Amino acid sequence: MPTITLPNGDKKSFDKPVTALEVAASIGAGLAKAAIGARVNGELRDLSTTIDADATIAIVTAPRPNQAASDDALYLMRHSAAHVMAEAIQDVIGKDVLLAYGPPTDTGFFYDMYVPEGKKISTDHFDAINKRMAEIIKEDRGFTRINESPETTLALFESRADKYKHGNALSALKAACEANPTAKRTGFFTEPDPSTGIAPYQAEWPVGTKLSFYYTGPHQSGVWNDLCRGPHVPSTGRIGATCVLSLASSYWHGDENSDRLTRVYGTAFATQADLDAYLRQREEAAKRDHRVIGKALRLFHIDEDVGQGLILWTPKGSIVRKELQTFIGAELRKQGYTEVFTPHIGRLELYKTSGHFPYYKDSQFAPILERQALEQLSASGCTCAEMMHRVEGVSQRLADGINERTKATTIAKDRILPDDQLVEGFMLKPMNCPHHAKIFASAPHSYRDMPVRLAEFGTVYRWEQSGELNGMTRVRGFTQDDAHLFCTEDQVPAEIQGCLSLVKIIFATLGMKDYRVRVGLRDKDSSKFTGSPESWDKAEAACVAAAASLGVPFSQEPGEAAFYGPKIDFVVKDVIGREWQLGTVQVDYQMGNRFDLSYIGPDNKSHRPVVIHRAPFGSMERFCGVLIEHFAGAFPTWLSPEQVRVLPISEKSADYAQRVHAALTAAGCRAGIDLGSDRIQGKVKVAADEKIPYMAIVGPRDADSNTVSVRVRGVEKDLGAMPLDAFVKGVADEVASKQAELGVKPV
RNA sequence: GCCACCGUAGCUCAGUGGUAGAGCACUCCCUUGGUAAGGGAGAGGUCAUGGGUUCAAGUCCCAUUGGUGGCUCCA
Numbered sequence: 001m002p003t004i005t006l007p008n009g010d011k012k013s014f015d016k017p018v019t020a021l022e023v024a025a026s027i028g029a030g031l032a033k034a035a036i037g038a039r040v041n042g043e044l045r046d047l048s049t050t051i052d053a054d055a056t057i058a059i060v061t062a063p064r065p066n067q068a069a070s071d072d073a074l075y076l077m078r079h080s081a082a083h084v085m086a087e088a089i090q091d092v093i094g095k096d097v098l099l100a101y102g103p104p105t106d107t108g109f110f111y112d113m114y115v116p117e118g119k120k121i122s123t124d125h126f127d128a129i130n131k132r133m134a135e136i137i138k139e140d141r142g143f144t145r146i147n148e149s150p151e152t153t154l155a156l157f158e159s160r161a162d163k164y165k166h167g168n169a170l171s172a173l174k175a176a177c178e179a180n181p182t183a184k185r186t187g188f189f190t191e192p193d194p195s196t197g198i199a200p201y202q203a204e205w206p207v208g209t210k211l212s213f214y215y216t217g218p219h220q221s222g223v224w225n226d227l228c229r230g231p232h233v234p235s236t237g238r239i240g241a242t243c244v245l246s247l248a249s250s251y252w253h254g255d256e257n258s259d260r261l262t263r264v265y266g267t268a269f270a271t272q273a274d275l276d277a278y279l280r281q282r283e284e285a286a287k288r289d290h291r292v293i294g295k296a297l298r299l300f301h302i303d304e305d306v307g308q309g310l311i312l313w314t315p316k317g318s319i320v321r322k323e324l325q326t327f328i329g330a331e332l333r334k335q336g337y338t339e340v341f342t343p344h345i346g347r348l349e350l351y352k353t354s355g356h357f358p359y360y361k362d363s364q365f366a367p368i369l370e371r372q373a374l375e376q377l378s379a380s381g382c383t384c385a386e387m388m389h390r391v392e393g394v395s396q397r398l399a400d401g402i403n404e405r406t407k408a409t410t411i412a413k414d415r416i417l418p419d420d421q422l423v424e425g426f427m428l429k430p431m432n433c434p435h436h437a438k439i440f441a442s443a444p445h446s447y448r449d450m451p452v453r454l455a456e457f458g459t460v461y462r463w464e465q466s467g468e469l470n471g472m473t474r475v476r477g478f479t480q481d482d483a484h485l486f487c488t489e490d491q492v493p494a495e496i497q498g499c500l501s502l503v504k505i506i507f508a509t510l511g512m513k514d515y516r517v518r519v520g521l522r523d524k525d526s527s528k529f530t531g532s533p534e535s536w537d538k539a540e541a542a543c544v545a546a547a548a549s550l551g552v553p554f555s556q557e558p559g560e561a562a563f564y565g566p567k568i569d570f571v572v573k574d575v576i577g578r579e580w581q582l583g584t585v586q587v588d589y590q591m592g593n594r595f596d597l598s599y600i601g602p603d604n605k606s607h608r609p610v611v612i613h614r615a616p617f618g619s620m621e622r623f624c625g626v627l628i629e630h631f632a633g634a635f636p637t638w639l640s641p642e643q644v645r646v647l648p649i650s651e652k653s654a655d656y657a658q659r660v661h662a663a664l665t666a667a668g669c670r671a672g673i674d675l676g677s678d679r680i681q682g683k684v685k686v687a688a689d690e691k692i693p694y695m696a697i698v699g700p701r702d703a704d705s706n707t708v709s710v711r712v713r714g715v716e717k718d719l720g721a722m723p724l725d726a727f728v729k730g731v732a733d734e735v736a737s738k739q740a741e742l743g744v745k746p747v
Numbered sequence: 748g749c750c751a752c753c754g755u756a757g758c759u760c761a762g763u764g765g766u767a768g769a770g771c772a773c774u775c776c777c778u779u780g781g782u783a784a785g786g787g788a789g790a791g792g793u794c795a796u797g798g799g800u801u802c803a804a805g806u807c808c809c810a811u812u813g814g815u816g817g818c819u820c821c822a
Contacts, residue, residue: 110817115750122751248817249750256819260749263817291815295758304795304813360822431822465748465820466813474821562822586822613822650779678784685783699781711782718782 005056017052020045021234024059034061036233037076044072046145046231062238062270069270078104080143080232081133081242081268083216086111087224088132089264092125099226100164100252100261107278108267112250114164115262126244133242140237141217145230147210151188153227154203158196164252165227166198172229173205180206241275242268290628291471297633297690299624299641300472309469309476311621316641319670320627321620323639325457327738328481328617331505335498337455337483342435344459345426348391349398353594354434355410357427358392363462365476367391369425377423391425393417405593406530432458433613436484437595440609445599450609451487451495457620458482472625473580479620481583485612486597489535492587493542495612496568499585500546503570503616511740512630515572515582516553519543520560529563531589535610539587540566564590570616572626580626583616634691634713637742638735645692646673646708647683649699656703660696660724667728669735671696684711693742694731712742719746 003013004023012026020038024031024047037060038045044060051057060076063069069077082102090097093115102111115121148156150173157166177185187204214232217223233239244266252258269275286292294300299317306312313321329339348367351357357364369391377387392415399411429435436454445452459479468474485495507515521540522529529536543566547554561567565587571579591597592608601607617623627635637643644664648657654675664671672692674683680697687695695711697718702708707721730744 112818120751124752246816247751250818251749254819256749260818262750265817302814308813356822363821462821467748467750467818468820470815564822581821647782649781652779677778679778679780680782681780682784683782688783695782697782701781709781716783 002051003054004051005054007056007058017050019047020049020051020057020059021047023051023057027059031059031061034064035059036062036073036238037231039072044075044231046143047234048145049231062240065271069274073270074268075104076231076233077239077268077270078109079230080236081239081266082109082111083143083214083224083226083228083232084133084136084236084239084242085109085129085244085264085266086113086226087136087216088129089113089121089125090224091132092128093119093121097121098162098164101168108245108265110248110263110265112252112261112263114252114259121247121262121264123247129244130242133244136216137236137239137242140235142235143232144215144217144219145232146213146215146219146225148213150203150205150209150211153211153213157227158198161195161197163196163198167252168227169211170201170203172211172227173203173209176205176209183207240268240270241272242266243275243279288629288632289471290473290625293628293633294472294625297641299628299633302471307476308466309464309474311472311475311477317624319641320635320639321624324620324624324627325481327509328506329455331502332453332455332483335453335502337453340436340439340454340456342429342432342439342456342458344429344461346429346434348425348427349394350434350438351427351430352392352394352398353402354431354437354591355594356430356434360430361392363464364430365428365461365463367425367427369423373423373425387423390417390421390423393422395419395422401596402594405596406590407593408530410594428461429458430460430462432456432460432480432482433484433591433611434595436482437591437597437611440484440486441595441597445486445609447488447599447601447607450599451485451491452609453483453485455481455483472621472628475619475621478622480615481617481620481623482613482615485614486599486609487612488599488601488607489538489610492539492610492612493545496539496542496546496585496587497549499612499614499616500550500568503583504550506616509738509740510627510630510636512572515570516555517547517550518560518569518571519547519554519556520562520567520569521556521558522561522566523559529561529565531565535589536566539610543568543585543587562586562588564588565610570618580622582618582623582626583614584618585612585614585616587612635693636738636740637693637731638738640691640693641670642672642690642692643669643735644671644694644696644731645687645690646671646696646698647680647687648673648675649680649697651675651677653699653703657698660698660708663724663728664696664731667732669728669731688713694744696727710744712744714742719744722746 001013001015002018003011005011020040021032021035024035035047037047038049039058039060040049040051041055060070060072062073082104086099086102096116098114100112100114102109153169154166157169183206185204186207189202190200211227212230213225214228214230215223215225216236244264246265248263250261250263252261267278269278297316298314299320301312301314303312345368348357394411394415396416399416402410439454440452457479459477461477464474464476487495522536544556547568567584567586569581570583571581573579588611591611597609598606599609646657646661648654657673661671661673684695691713693713696708697711698708702721705721706724708724708727709718709721710727711718727744734743
């Protein structure tokens with residue numbers, strides 16, 4: 001007979017099995033009324049779950065007024081709302097819409113569905129779906145859990161020719177086997193049966209396994225139901241406020257070769273007020289979108305005639321980028337980096353040596369072939385496939401060198417072609433490292449001058465799929481704040497640490513706090529990686545130690561390392577909640593071999609350097625995009641395209657305004673002046689809309705006393721008159737110290 | 748690349764098969780003013796591109812192109 005332990009440590013004994021609801025009722029009628037589920041021994045379960053053995057139970061309740069809903073409560077409501085939405089969609093679109101997969105997410109839920117040929121779900125249906133959902137919720141139908149045997153379940157879905165739910169049932173059975181590997185099993189095979197559209201399969205499960213269905217209502221024929229693991233709220237009336245949000249496509253099992261499904265997103269909150277607040281927050285977030293702000297403040301432009309995913313930096317955006325680059329460059333010099341410049345293209349052979357081509361050709365722009373070679377190939381009737389083979393081929397000499405140095409068949413035999421068959425050409429560079437490796441190799445190096453740190457704001461080009469492009473954050477041409485550190489193996493930990501401290505300085509200066517770090521480690525069971533296990537262990541330990549020292553959340557992710565070395569990624573969260581991978585630090589044991597890099601050690605012998613690739617902000621494009629959202633366009637003064645705007649009250653004060661403007665400009669300040677015929681109210685409004693940090697408002701009174709009336713961004717009125725030179729100095733000091741906050745105060 | 752939606756003036760957007768619209772911005776005129784837009788006039792469009800249906804297409808259909816939201820991928 002079960003003894004129940006409650007979260008506060010109290011114990012309650014029952015003389016027969018009880019449901020979670022009965023446990024709640026035994027504590028209090030109010031709790032039973034508010035209860036929508038329970039955590040039983042840590043697992044989220046239905047309120048109707050029967051407990052027949054000792055257990056620890058926490059009752060999950062719907063929130064009281066003005067109380068925030070718990071994660072568990074939202075999970076139950078959203079999971080249940082997904083069922084209600086699916087039922088509503090089948091009512092609105094048709095019963096022949098097949099359901100695939102409908103889980104809750106962090107902010108709501110979605111349901112993937114197969115919509116038959118000739119039908120579609122569009123945003124035009126949202127009103128009808130929302131209305132139908134509201135009806136189902138109002139009907140307050142109970143969720144009824146029914147267990148069925150696997151045989152019955154599989155036969156049911158076969159009879160409906162529903163391969164999605166059939167597949168889900170098989171996955172559930174597989175999971176049951178994995179959860180209980182030693183249990184006695186039963187099962188069966190099926191023969192091909194073209195009438196169901198379901199492929200032959202093998203089903204196996206631990207004896208006694210049941211699959212659960214949830215009926216939205218009583219367990220009887222005609223009541224909507226769905227194969228589902230649960231748990232759910234007790235009845236639809238407990239779901240709260242729901243809303244269908246958007247449509248997308250997805251693939252069955254995430255496999256692009258599999259069926260294309262329609263994904264419908266929605267969300268649910270405990271109250272309409274919470275839902276409204278969420279929808280408002282989405283609207284607010286949309287206003288901070290860097291594409292919206294970038295257009296309004298003319299920070300950058302994308303022109304379809306130039307090309308998708310190619311950023312045109314306008315004068316204002318260029319100032320932001322240039323200031324950042326100057327700042328980063330100064331920090332790099334402090335850390336002993338040297339700057340280099342390299343061109344935007346390189347010979348194909350260079351990328352064959354580095355391994356970027358042809359292995360990553362799907363994410364690169366096509367090679368630029370020499371005109372003569374193309375003409376000859378064309379004249380000789382060479383097919384496209386032959387041509388690509390000859391473009392991708394390498395010479396015996398190159399292959400031998402790389403294979404020997406990497407001690408592996410890095411270049412396969414079938415890629416080696418006679419020299420006269422090879423087609424030469426160039427590539428837009430997808431990475432800067434080959435150029436930097438060649439700079440390193442261009443001079444001899446002693447261990448005494450290691451590490452060699454080559455830095456470049458290097459522009460690279462990658463062929464992103466068109467659907468992936470997004471403003472400045474996902475583009476096809478971008479400038480990395482790149483550097484390659486050529487060092488001895490012993491120097492690796494200190495260099496990694498140096499990279500991270502740089503990131504920390506810059507994030508701190510910009511006031512960016514919401515970021516985390518991922519450390520990608522090798523999968524120790526895999527033999528894919530190159531380099532010695534000892535080196536890997538040391539480098540991985542160095543990465544972990546460096547990440548830990550940052551004082552921000554970090555995760556270790558085995559199997560996520562590059563094949564050539566461990567890496568550290570920086571992930572920043574934007575205001576819409578999307579996470580963006582910005583920078584990366586990667587240790588590379590392979591590049592030295594591929595390019596035959598060396599330095600002379602204290603033993604007077606040649607050694608391979610280890611290379612560290614690091615681009616702590618990823619790209620200037622993405623970084624500036626994230627920064628625009630971070631600041632909502634209101635940049636700190638040192639980054640602002642226009643730092644101060646001088647606003648004369650009327651044309652009578654224009655001369656004095658010009659003198660103020662000249663004084664600011666002479667102090668190195670980016671100042672503007674509004675000599676238009678607007679009234680001062682209008683000029684203030686325009687300057688405020690442009691998010692200019694300071695307005696220097698000047699009228700006859702100021703001209704008489706050599707003062708300015710300073711208005712600070714975000715403050716409703718001015719600071720009062722202050723002496724002109726005090727203001728100029730205040731702004732200059734603030735810019736020089738790169739303050740994150742606007743710092744000019746009344747004097 | 749895939750699914751849904753969208754593309755009208757520099758920007759934000761109305762436009763219901765029948766003469767191309769508004770607000771802001773721009774130019775000019777009046778207003779000379781003390782802190783989030785004073786008033787008036789003017790100019791500005793091959794309605795993304797190309798086909799089709801129709802007496803008639805911004806509007807309906809097809810294709811292309813670009814954007815948005817997701818999916819997939821990301822050295």
